[in-house]
Amino acid sequence: EIVLTQSPDTLSLSPGERATVSCRASQSVSSSFLAWYQQKPGQAPRLLIFGVSSRATGIPDRFSGSGSGTDFTLTISRLEPEDFAVYYCQQYINSPVTFGQGTKLEIK
């Protein structure tokens, strides 16, 4: 099983700032089958990024993903008030599919 470890657990920033969330895999995620999801309180997760760097439909271009192998990054270029949420990475190439533990992005 591929273990995904996100850092930090909590990120405190202000609107307008840049956010960077890291996801490290215990083994290489082949063919870059890594995704990012956003979850707000009381809501289901929403797909943001797939294939490491492709934005899902309707996702603003301030969200971007990068990385390869075992190290991946989600970047939000300029935080909007609606971006404060929990973010999860997910690998979907190895069985079982696994998620990172989540990173809470909170308003400073």
Place this chain on the structure above:
Amino acid sequence: EVQLVQSGAEVKKPGEALKISCKGSPYSFTNYWIAWVRQVPGKGLEWVGIIYPGDSDTRYSPSFQGHVTISADKSIDTAYLEWSSLKASDSGIFYCARRNSGFFPLDYWGQGTLVTVSS
């Protein structure tokens, strides 16, 4: 727009049986996988398993294998997650989500079903 509508919250006692549902519309239900994901409130996401309604091919996470059953009725575009004997540790929010065939992420999610198991 694609919707996955799940059944309502459940409160059960240990040892009871339960079956929750997830109905997909308006897309070709038999051509996409339906996954189930658990979330203990305030915690992260856990993969339960996945089913392809077209032929009922089903895969389980080792953590859930043998304790839950995933099924689907393609005649009514509905997938199910079932327990024969609940434990308190089965409590959580269960989401269904759609996945395209092949290696794809979960692109649409249901609203979640809260399952509470308590004596």
